[in-house]
Amino acid sequence: MVLYILVLVLLVGAIFASSSLRVIKQFERGLVFRWGRVQPAIRGPGLTVIAPFADKLQKVNMQVVTMPVPAQDGITRDNVTVRVDAVVYFKVIDPTLAIVNVEDYRFAIGQVAQSSLRSIIGKSDLDDLLSNRERLNQGLELMIDTPALDWGISIDRVEIKDVALPEAMKRSMSRQAEAERDRRARIISADGEFQASQKLSDAARVMADTPAALQLRLLETVVAVAAEKNSTLVLPFPVELLRFLEHARGTPESVKPPAVDSPKDNGDEK
CATH class of the missing domain: 1.20.5 (Single alpha-helices involved in coiled-coils or other helix-helix interfaces)
Structure with a gap:
């Protein structure tokens, strides 16, 4: 009989321990709900104890989340139809706000990112989407970060990945x-x-x-042409030098031979 009671006590103790002991990982934080009310103390990583049947522990991931934003179709300010997709990097900084203020913070961030991306497309020119993405990324980050702060979420970075054109x-x-x-x-x-x-x-x-x-x-020029070892060398000759040589070879009028008259015809005159 005593053995049965001991086994029963051990069984109850095991059930109590399994329902009251929780392990929280290094990148997680624990939020305790006691009879539906949030406890102010947030449980850190390690082994933690909660009241069985009264407390409910909800773990919140504190890592940076990479969320791709589906491609959105839109018309730019200069009436060009484009298809733009992006990626959002965010993390939870306040577990209480992330769990209490919004039903599903991941889904909420995704919807805000899609609507903000369509708004950025409508406010921008095509040249800005193609060459001035840094400024658009900052504007998109500001648009998403404004409502996310009320949900205990911080937007680390937003980047436009690709712009598809017709x-x-x-x-x-x-x-x-x-x-x-x-x-x-x-x-x-x-x-x-x-x-x-x-x-x-x-x-x-x-x-x-x-x-x-x-x-x-x-x-x-002659030296440059001769350096090529050509068999034929064409040398331009100045016209002024030719005229000088012609003038130098000219004979004076005093030494020219006298003109000889042609013999007359001695035929009979009619």
């Missing part, structure tokens, strides 16, 4: 980028020709003032 818009942007690159190439080429013409004009003025510079330039 195929027609992609082709239009490709043509625009190609035209822009062609415009820049033409401007650079024209600027190079303008600078080259200025340098050639300056060189022409120097050579006009110093005729010997033209001869030196000619010799430099």
Whole structure:
């Protein structure tokens, strides 16, 4: 009989211990509800004891949660249809507010993120979505963080992941980028020709003032061409030098032989 009572006491003690002892992990916090009321003391990690049948322990994860925001369709301020998705990083900073003030804080954050993302799309231009994402991320983070503070949640970071454009818009942007690159190439080429013409004009003025510079330039050209080891060398010859040689070889009028008259015809005159 005594053995049965001892076994019964041990069984009751085991049931009591299993219903009153709880283990809280390092990244969790325990919120105790006693007869439906929240106890002010939040249980930390480790082994904790609660009153059986009177207390209910609810664990809250304090880790940073990564929540992908489903892609949202919207029309930008410049009337372009886009599809944008994002990701939200948040964590619980007040377990009591996260459990008491909102039914499901994960679902609530997801819905606020989707509505805020659609609002950002409608307020932004396409160029901002493509090139100025940092400012949009900050604005989106502020829009989500405002209601999240009342739920005991802190938004660490919000990032826009991808912006999907219609195929027609992609082709239009490709043509625009190609035209822009062609415009820049033409401007650079024209600027190079303008600078080259200025340098050639300056060189022409120097050579006009110093005729010997033209001869030196000619010799430099000959040296540059000869360095290629060509079998045939084409050497340009100044016209002024040809005229000088022709003038030097001319004979004076005093030494020219006299003109000889042609013999007359001695035929019979009729």
